[in-house]
Amino acid sequence: MSAPTWAGVEKGTELPAQRFTFGRADLVRYAGASGDLNPIHWNERIATEVGLPNVIAHGMLTMGTVVRVVTDWTGDPGALTEYGVRFTRPVPVPDDEQGATVEVSAAVTEKLDDNLVKVTIKATYDGATVLAKAIATVRLP
Template sequence: MSTDVPRVAKGDQLPELHIPVSRADLVRYAGASGDFNPIHYSRRHANEVGLPDVIAHGMLTMALAGRLVTEWTGDPGSVLHYGVRFTRPVEVPDDEGALVEVAGKVSAVHDDGTAKITITTRSAGQGVLGGASATVRLPE
């Protein structure tokens, strides 16, 4: 967290992130994660299993949302807990890609120097993660 932020209070909003996701990003993530399920790169395969288009990996979506917290704290090691529920996939059309919009707010500040952050993640106007939250250690 930036040193120009003297105190963290319940209700504080974190700076929003708007993250573009392209098919090329999905290919790079597949290589890094080893998840080469064709629903992440082939529209035909996605359609065969009932999806309208190629979708982003759920764990990639979760990681993008987590960036909101790590960029705010400035220290990935400050994240003590992070959890989400996957509620809707992020569709990634071939030409235009997708935009993942992440917002968050401080929902609690605890006496032990930690804070709970509630995270909202949307794509194409719909929520894609439910119950997303992180507990972070605040700087002393």
């Protein structure tokens, strides 16, 4: 995918939608890499005892994966200058071959000075929003 040019990007420009699937092995790898060994991310008994529907994906894993819709669009992860979200709902990850799929769409919502654009991201799991106020600021070439 080639990087967008500043002249061709306007408010309302839609980024290519993507789907990201998390399996239990992804949670184990992320736990090891991040040091977040909270058992709600790997132990179904503990997760359900605290009221969760199942083991859940790490919030930061979800956040970091979802923003790929933007970095894949720009072709340069370094173009991302700011990114923030509000976690609204966990992503339960079943112990099966399908895992949990998060559907992601995004659009340019504001064109700023200095080749910057704001992109609003929508991330859903099973039809429900998992990240609210997901906004990335990107510097285009």
